[in-house]
Amino acid sequence: MYSVYYFSRCRSYWGRAIAVVLMLEEAGVDYQVHQPEEAPPGRFTFPQITLGTGETIGQVPVILNVLGDKFGLTGRSEIAKILCQQAVLDADDIFSAAQSGVFSENPARAAQWFGLLQEKLAHTRFLVADTPTVADFHAVFATEWVHKSFSPDAYDSFPRLAQWWKDICEHPPVQRMKTSGIPMIP
Numbered sequence: 711m712y713s714v715y716y717f718s719r720c721r722s723y724w725g726r727a728i729a730v731v732l733m734l735e736e737a738g739v740d741y742q743v744h745q746p747e748e749a750p751p752g753r754f755t756f757p758q759i760t761l762g763t764g765e766t767i768g769q770v771p772v773i774l775n776v777l778g779d780k781f782g783l784t785g786r787s788e789i790a791k792i793l794c795q796q797a798v799l800d801a802d803d804i805f806s807a808a809q810s811g812v813f814s815e816n817p818a819r820a821a822q823w824f825g826l827l828q829e830k831l832a833h834t835r836f837l838v839a840d841t842p843t844v845a846d847f848h849a850v851f852a853t854e855w856v857h858k859s860f861s862p863d864a865y866d867s868f869p870r871l872a873q874w875w876k877d878i879c880e881h882p883p884v885q886r887m888k889t890s891g892i893p894m895i896p
Contacts, residue, residue: 728848736883802852
């Protein structure tokens with residue numbers, strides 16, 4: 711059993727817990743979501759997750775790297791695992807730029823990032839492989855912010871990226887989350 715700690719127990723919105731919950735759903739493991747106040751003391755970044763060992767870790771990229779590797783959701787080869795870590799951090803940067811208004815102020819910067827994702831999709835259906843990895847799940851979070859803060863049709867000029875968005879939204883865990891009635895982001 712894994713314990714995830716996030717605001718409102720993910721009942722008001724999924725937010726930064728999107729990728730963590732999608733990874734756990736994809737892995738088919740048991741988990742519960744708790745209030746931040748229920749986390750072990752001395753922690754202040756959320757989401758956090760308590761592992762089967764009892765250790766609690768935070769920061770989404772770290773959680774995805776540690777558990778994604780454990781669950782086989784970071785790619786099969788060593789290079790795929792490296793590319794997956796890079797794509798997780800790329801998604802983190804895309805989220806930051808979209809949410810902070812950088813893309814609205816500089817649409818050329820947005821096009822650079824979307825072009826990078828487009829290239830990642832040149833030989834695979836998803837960002838790292840032909841099946842979703844934790845990078846795709848974190849990119850769901852980033853894309854929600856792109857659509858909210860920059861443009862709902864941001865990927866229209868990037869056909870492989872637009873197809874990726876369609877495909878990942880149809881992936882069962884993502885589809886369930888998006889139709890749960892809980893907003894994806896605040």
